[in-house]
Amino acid sequence: MVAPNQLRPADTPLLWALRDHLDMVGTKFGCGIGQCGACTVHIDGNASRSCQMKVSQLDGKEITTIEGLSEDGSHPVQQAWKEVDVPQCGYCQAGQIMTASAFLDKNPNPSGQEIKNAMHGNICRCSAYSRIQKAVAIAAENKLT
Amino acid sequence: MSTLIPSKFSRRSFLRTSSLASGGMLIGFNFFTACKDTAKMPIDISKLNYNDFNAFIKIADNGLVTIFSPNPEIGQGVKTSMPMIIAEELDVAWKNVHVAQGILDTVNYVRQVAGGSQSIRFGWDALRQTGATARQMLVNAAAAKWGVDASECSAKQGVITNAKGETLGYGDVVKEAAVLEVPENIPLKDPSTYTLIGTDVGNVDIDKIIVGEPLFGLDYKVDGMVYASVLRPPAFGQSLISYDDAEARATPGVIDVIKIGAKAKALMAKEKVNWSVRLHDSEKVVVIAENTWAAMQGKKAIKATWSDDSELESTDFQDKKLLSLLNGNKFKTLRKDGNVKKAFAQADKVLERTYESPFLPHNCMEPMNFFANVTDQKIHLVGPVQTPAAAAETVSELLGRNIADIRLEMTRMGGGFGRRLYGDFVYESAEISDVIRKPVKMVSTREDDMTTGVYRPAIKYRIAASIKNGEITGYHLKEAAVNSNMYGLIPNFFPAGTLENYQVDVANYKSEITTGAWRAPYTNFLAFAEQNFLDELAEELDIDPIQMRLDMLQKVKGTTDARIQYSAERMEDVINLVVEKSGYRTPKEGVFQGFCAYYCHNTHIAEVADVVMENNQPVVKKVTVAVDCGIVVNPLGALNQIEGGVVDGVGHSMYGDFGFKNGMPVSNNYDSYRLIRNKEAPAVETHFVENTLSPTGLGEPTLPPAGAAVSIALKKATGNRIYKQPFVSNMATKPILG
Numbered sequence: 097m098v099a100p101n102q103l104r105p106a107d108t109p110l111l112w113a114l115r116d117h118l119d120m121v122g123t124k125f126g127c128g129i130g131q132c133g134a135c136t137v138h139i140d141g142n143a144s145r146s147c148q149m150k151v152s153q154l155d156g157k158e159i160t161t162i163e164g165l166s167e168d169g170s171h172p173v174q175q176a177w178k179e180v181d182v183p184q185c186g187y188c189q190a191g192q193i194m195t196a197s198a199f200l201d202k203n204p205n206p207s208g209q210e211i212k213n214a215m216h217g218n219i220c221r222c223s224a225y226s227r228i229q230k231a232v233a234i235a236a237e238n239k240l241t
Numbered sequence: 242m243s244t245l246i247p248s249k250f251s252r253r254s255f256l257r258t259s260s261l262a263s264g265g266m267l268i269g270f271n272f273f274t275a276c277k278d279t280a281k282m283p284i285d286i287s288k289l290n291y292n293d294f295n296a297f298i299k300i301a302d303n304g305l306v307t308i309f310s311p312n313p314e315i316g317q318g319v320k321t322s323m324p325m326i327i328a329e330e331l332d333v334a335w336k337n338v339h340v341a342q343g344i345l346d347t348v349n350y351v352r353q354v355a356g357g358s359q360s361i362r363f364g365w366d367a368l369r370q371t372g373a374t375a376r377q378m379l380v381n382a383a384a385a386k387w388g389v390d391a392s393e394c395s396a397k398q399g400v401i402t403n404a405k406g407e408t409l410g411y412g413d414v415v416k417e418a419a420v421l422e423v424p425e426n427i428p429l430k431d432p433s434t435y436t437l438i439g440t441d442v443g444n445v446d447i448d449k450i451i452v453g454e455p456l457f458g459l460d461y462k463v464d465g466m467v468y469a470s471v472l473r474p475p476a477f478g479q480s481l482i483s484y485d486d487a488e489a490r491a492t493p494g495v496i497d498v499i500k501i502g503a504k505a506k507a508l509m510a511k512e513k514v515n516w517s518v519r520l521h522d523s524e525k526v527v528v529i530a531e532n533t534w535a536a537m538q539g540k541k542a543i544k545a546t547w548s549d550d551s552e553l554e555s556t557d558f559q560d561k562k563l564l565s566l567l568n569g570n571k572f573k574t575l576r577k578d579g580n581v582k583k584a585f586a587q588a589d590k591v592l593e594r595t596y597e598s599p600f601l602p603h604n605c606m607e608p609m610n611f612f613a614n615v616t617d618q619k620i621h622l623v624g625p626v627q628t629p630a631a632a633a634e635t636v637s638e639l640l641g642r643n644i645a646d647i648r649l650e651m652t653r654m655g656g657g658f659g660r661r662l663y664g665d666f667v668y669e670s671a672e673i674s675d676v677i678r679k680p681v682k683m684v685s686t687r688e689d690d691m692t693t694g695v696y697r698p699a700i701k702y703r704i705a706a707s708i709k710n711g712e713i714t715g716y717h718l719k720e721a722a723v724n725s726n727m728y729g730l731i732p733n734f735f736p737a738g739t740l741e742n743y744q745v746d747v748a749n750y751k752s753e754i755t756t757g758a759w760r761a762p763y764t765n766f767l768a769f770a771e772q773n774f775l776d777e778l779a780e781e782l783d784i785d786p787i788q789m790r791l792d793m794l795q796k797v798k799g800t801t802d803a804r805i806q807y808s809a810e811r812m813e814d815v816i817n818l819v820v821e822k823s824g825y826r827t828p829k830e831g832v833f834q835g836f837c838a839y840y841c842h843n844t845h846i847a848e849v850a851d852v853v854m855e856n857n858q859p860v861v862k863k864v865t866v867a868v869d870c871g872i873v874v875n876p877l878g879a880l881n882q883i884e885g886g887v888v889d890g891v892g893h894s895m896y897g898d899f900g901f902k903n904g905m906p907v908s909n910n911y912d913s914y915r916l917i918r919n920k921e922a923p924a925v926e927t928h929f930v931e932n933t934l935s936p937t938g939l940g941e942p943t944l945p946p947a948g949a950a951v952s953i954a955l956k957k958a959t960g961n962r963i964y965k966q967p968f969v970s971n972m973a974t975k976p977i978l979g
């Protein structure tokens with residue numbers, strides 16, 4: 097265990113490095129313990145909890161945040177989110193979108209149950225769950241065609 | 242049913258106009274009051290002054306419309322639906338309307354509260370009247386230009402047409418319109434002619450949300466800003482004695498460690514404190530750092546000692562206390578009809594049941610945070626708060642500063658649920674900045690947020706009814722709660738008015754634990770207690786629970802009791818609609834259905850929950866909802882609210898548990914506090930009662946009946962009646978959802 101006074105910037109979680117050091121605030125802080133998914137980013141294409149990743153663990157890895165998912169919000173998952181009008185408060189949605197997009201890259205044609213399972217780790221306190229499920233399904237469809 | 246309620250909004254001069262220096266017309270208006278005589282309209286768009294006006298509409302000379310409202314968005318969609326109402330009456334194409342977040346510069350800003358599901362209800366008349374009046378001014382200006390009578394001209398979708406078929410765009414006449422006298426009593430559109438209201442309009446911030454643009458308080462940043470993490474007493478009832486900050490100061494990134502709270506304490510000691518002020522009495526230690534992470538780490542390194550000033554409550558203490566209140570006789574009577582005592586004495590049978598609920602934290606997805614920059618000249622506050630005017634006022638008192646020095650900007654809010662009605666985080670950040678004289682953002686961790694919250698109080702209800710000759714002759718409800726009791730018209734909700742002998746009594750005890758409004762205050766648990774009781778009562782009387790409600794409703798029809806604000810007719814409508822749509826009368830094999838009808842927050846709702854048994858476990862599959870919320874301004878947004886409310890209601894009834902041990906919350910993050918997740922969310926099917934009555938809110942009213950309907954369905958499926966939330970804690974077979 098590291099005593100707090102031995103912390104180096106390299107021990108900063110990716111979440112806070114993104115938000116405070118790089119001014120990329122699309123990735124959200126929800127719980128800080130890997131339980132809510134608000135901070136989800138892609139690390140080498142895998143959906144990962146940025147609050148649980150230290151900067152020092154990321155050498156040579158490719159990181160994609162919500163800001164980089166597409167140039168202009170045109171990623172099929174972002175567009176599906178718009179089509180379905182998913183957000184209520186909107187705070188969890190960057191994390192939801194990052195989880196969904198990584199999932200669809202691996203499973204482009206998921207069943208309804210697979211979608212629910214994949215999205216189960218991302219809490220939406222506003223409970224926009226059915227729209228999240230619907231948007232993932234639509235994104236999958238649009239991606240296929 | 243289709244009755245048109247005429248607009249009561251015809252106050253003189255609720256609206257002013259000006260011609261913008263940069264071109265275009267500016268309209269300032271108020272929702273709730275006439276404009277002050279002294280109210281001045283700016284001619285510069287950067288000087289919008291919310292002291293005198295609630296909102297502004299700019300119509301540019303290219304016809305584009307911008308609506309500026311500081312009304313904050315917490316996820317209820319008001320930032321979309323309220324401008325829709327203006328745009329409908331103004332008659333402009335929605336694609337030409339832009340909605341901008343206004344800034345609060347003032348104390349006098351009225352009703353800028355996103356709570357109580359009331360924004361739409363209060364704004365309805367004023368927003369329509371404003372849109373209609375502005376449209377008429379544009380028409381009048383065009384008519385003058387053409388030299389014809391305004392009655393020969395009409396406006397549609399941003400274009401004014403005269404009898405000859407000549408046209409002018411709104412933008413072409415803004416200059417002239419801006420200087421015209423404001424016409425009075427402009428007729429409003431007939432709802433059947435609406436082209437925008439009632440259509441699906443997406444969230445106005447959607448393009449920003451999907452790309453992660455900075456919208457929330459947590460995202461706000463200025464040059465030179467530092468971060469603060471606050472160490473508050475770990476237990477309710479404690480206060481700070483001393484602390485050792487050596488290790489914290491040695492933490493990389495930590496700039497300073499300070500103490501705050503003396504000013505807050507002095508303010509709390511004052512006689513009259515605004516209801517939205519909730520502050521811990523204790524002083525607090527604050528770690529100031531270069532970034533959020535360092536501030537949080539620094540805080541962990543503080544070694545503090547605390548004194549125990551009062552009872553450090555545990556859940557069993559609270560349970561005993563509340564039960565002794567229910568068993569005692571120190572009640573305040575909130576409603577009394579007839580003579581309950583006599584009815585009970587003469588009864589063949591009295592049914593009495595007790596229902597229990599725990600505290601609940603709000604758990605907004607975005608933890609509490611606020612930005613403050615206090616200088617000798619100005620105080621700049623930015624962040625997510627639902628009560629900006631009260632917050633600014635309190636900061637002025639707290640720091641002994643002139644209210645005119647304060648500028649408060651609201652950001653989008655990552656959820657509210659009642660938590661952001663309380664400005665504790667605003668006062669903390671202001672006090673911190675006042676000490677360090679730097680721009681600072683206070684950020685709570687999830688643990689801070691959950692363990693130093695403003696909770697839904699634990700409540701117990703005891704309901705008793707007397708039965709004589711197969712009829713209900715009396716109904717007596719007692720509430721025992723922590724800190725405060727049900728208020729306003731709640732004691733007069735159904736079944737009040739349907740029974741001759743009826744009484745509501747309340748009692749509370751004061752605790753150090755801070756409590757307050759939580760989505761649908763009181764009704765969020767009252768509905769569960771009362772609807773289960775009615776269900777059990779119907780069982781006892783051996784009558785159909787729905788027929789029982791319908792029979793009871795007959796008795797309240799034509800009441801002259803002004804406290805009764807639910808409508809028997811509207812209640813019947815939602816009941817009949819939900820019965821039809823849920824297939825309640827033609828049950829499917831293996832599907833157990835729980836019925837509930839409820840009125841709160843001015844909205845009438847009935848819900849039916851479907852539960853099936855899978856592998857000997859009850860599973861909540863679906864909730865069918867019938868809603869009467871008047872005119873549905875934006876169905877797309879409304880459905881989101883309804884589904885959210887239902888699933889939230891089911892989730893918290895099922896899992897929400899928040900115990901205390903020695904003054905300390907037992908759970909502090911999502912590993913120990915369970916929120917409903919994706920797989921567990923039942924499907925929600927919504928049906929609206931169609932009418933043209935004024936719209937009522939949807940942020941809250943769908944929540945209370947959801948837990949009630951689910952628990953009644955679970956009873957049918959398992960045979961066990963549930964008397965306590967969360968359901969998972971008191972069922973032999975653990976119900977699952979989804």
Ligand code: FES
Nearest residue numbers: 127128130133147
């Ligand atoms: S903030 Fe990382 S999982 Fe919640």
Ligand code: FES
Nearest residue numbers: 185186220221222
């Ligand atoms: S939209 Fe509010 S938390 Fe998901």
